[in-house]
Each structure stands twice: as C-alpha cells, then as structure tokens.
Amino acid sequence: MTPYCNGRPATVDDLAGALTNYGHFTSLQVRGGAVQGLDLHLQRLQQGTAELFGSALDPLQVRAWMHGALRVEDVVDASLRVTVFSRQFDFRRPLQPVAVDVLVAVAPPVDLPAISRRLRTVRYQRELPHVKHVGTFALFQHRREALQAGVDDALFVGDDGHISEGTTWNIAFASGGTLVWPQARALRGTHERLLQAGWGGDQQVRPVALADLAGFDAAIACNAAGIWPIARVDGVALGNSEALCANARRVLAGTPWQPLSS
Incomplete structure (x- = not known):
C-alpha cells in the first residue's frame, strides 16, 4: 500500500500525525480510473470533516489527489482509502477549527466473491x-x-x-x-x-x-x-x-x- 499525503508521497512525519486516533475515512474501488458512487464518497468526506474538525474540505482537490496518486502509481484499477486527519488537532482544544490533511493510500483492487x-x-x-x-x-x-x-x-x-x-x-x-x-x-x-x-x-x-x-x-x-x-x-x-x-x-x-x- 502506497500512501500520499496532500498530493505528495507521505513522509514519516505525515504518517506519525495520522496515528492519532481521531479522523475519518472512506474506502473505494477504482476500475479504469473511475468509481461507482464517487459523489457519495466525497460527500461522506466533506460531512465527516465538518463534524470532526469544524473545517471545510474541497472535494475537487481531494478528487485531484486521488487521481494523482493513481497516475504516479501508473494504475487505473486499485483500492483507495482516503483518510482525513489533522496534524494541527489538539485534544485539549477540540473545538478549535483546524486545517486538515488528506492521506490517500493506493492498494491492489479488491472484488469480494459472492460466497454465502x-x-x-x-x-x-x-x-x-x-x-x-x-x-x-x-x-x-x-x-x-x-x-x-x-x-x-x-x-x-x-x-x-x-x-x-x-x-x-x-x-x-x-x-x-x-x-x-x-x-x-x-x-x-x-x-x-x-x-x-x-x-x-x-x-x-x-x-x-x-x-x-x-x-x-x-x-x-x-x-x-x-x-x-x-x-x-x-x-x-x-x-x-x-x-x-x-x-x-x-x-x-x-x-x-x-x-x-x-
């Protein structure tokens, strides 16, 4: 799984910030560079960001980062996990709105079989x-x-x-x-x-x-x-x-x- 943070390869500091047990995510499947229900995934990310961080999330930017991660990996079929967290979040002042970070992880595609x-x-x-x-x-x-x-x-x-x-x-x-x-x-x-x-x-x-x-x-x-x-x-x-x-x-x-x- 290859991670990208805010559109660039994730650093150790990025990943350390993501370890805080406060954030939200969506997981999705990409086939041929496209997603079923992409608008629903982006809405989920926007709503979660507003509720947990009091901040706005630009869905067009997130979409571009997702596409950019696939382009760097040179794949059109993949599993993506998009996690929203904030290195600025302080649990001592949780009501303070903060800028968020977006971690896009690229992994091989998954299609669960129809097994009972x-x-x-x-x-x-x-x-x-x-x-x-x-x-x-x-x-x-x-x-x-x-x-x-x-x-x-x-x-x-x-x-x-x-x-x-x-x-x-x-x-x-x-x-x-x-x-x-x-x-x-x-x-x-x-x-x-x-x-x-x-x-x-x-x-x-x-x-x-x-x-x-x-x-x-x-x-x-x-x-x-x-x-x-x-x-x-x-x-x-x-x-x-x-x-x-x-x-x-x-x-x-x-x-x-x-x-x-x-």
Whole structure:
C-alpha cells in the first residue's frame, strides 16, 4: 500500500500525525480510473470533516489527489482509502477549527466473491455510527470473535433489539419480493445507497427486530468491495439469499462509473 499525503508521497512525519486516533475515512474501488458512487464518497468526506474538525474540505482537490496518486502509481484499477486527519488537532482544544490533511493510500483492487456467509448477532452500537471514523478496533474484534465461534462475521443489534449493520458492511433482508433495509443508527454505505437508488422493485426502510428474522427468506451484505449472500443469522436459515445477491449484483452492474479525472 502506497500512501500520499496532500498530493505528495507521505513522509514519516505525515504518517506519525495520522496515528492519532481521531479522523475519518472512506474506502473505494477504482476500475479504469473511475468509481461507482464517487459523489457519495466525497460527500461522506466533506460531512465527516465538518463534524470532526469544524473545517471545510474541497472535494475537487481531494478528487485531484486521488487521481494523482493513481497516475504516479501508473494504475487505473486499485483500492483507495482516503483518510482525513489533522496534524494541527489538539485534544485539549477540540473545538478549535483546524486545517486538515488528506492521506490517500493506493492498494491492489479488491472484488469480494459472492460466497454465502453465516452471521451471529452481538449487542453493539458504534460510536458516532453515521461517521466512518477511524475507531475500528471493536469492529475487527467482533469479527475475530465471530470467526472463533465458528461463523463468518458479526451482525450488530442495539440495546432496543433492532438490527443495525455488520462489522464493515450494510445488510438488507427480503421477504417475497420486498427488500427491507434496517432503519437504525448505522453508517449508511455507498453501495447501500446505490442499490436503493437502482433497485426498481418494492423496498422499505423500517426497523428490523431480532424477532423479525424468521419472517425473511433472504439477506445480502454490501460494502464498496462487493455484495454477498447471507446464508444464516444465528439459527435462522435464509435459503433464497443467493438469488437475491445475483439480482443485487445485476443492479450494481448497471450503476455508472464516475471518472476521477476532471
């Protein structure tokens, strides 16, 4: 993974500043120099910067830095992680607006296969769930514990008993021909929004309780790296998930790609 900070190769000082556990990011896939939902990723970065740092972020500049990093690496297909932090941030004066730094990391492209996965539910609520912040320790630990328990990943349930999201992905359920997105405090992912916009069929956004799982026959998970079927949640089998996943992948295949170059 090659990092670039504010449009130039990152130095040791840059990376040391990024180690402060305060910031936010977005992860995206680039194919042929273009991104699906690029505007959504840039909006996420702008909103996170305003909320965490009280500063404005220039989306055109960030876009140019992303494109520039790909050009230097001489690649058109890649995974990008764009992290916004600030070497000027002082936790003693957290309300002071500060200029931010943008770290663009370039890595090989990823396309997660559509392999069915089994989930277990855990009681957990991310802090500031609407922000894709760098506090990811609990997410990775819950996934690790799920694997130790013999399943593939963890699905979060709030104290109110309502399903919210997975460790690093969103989830949607289906019953008959209706797609249901859980209405709960969660990070609203770019692929979730792209699927909602392009679905075309009947869909709902409503609270989904654990007790509702038996009423569904399919589920899919999604993030910027792909879409995959959910075979089982706890003791509930979801036998039609592969067909639902195939349909979702067709929807996403019809979503336009936005070029990083201006």
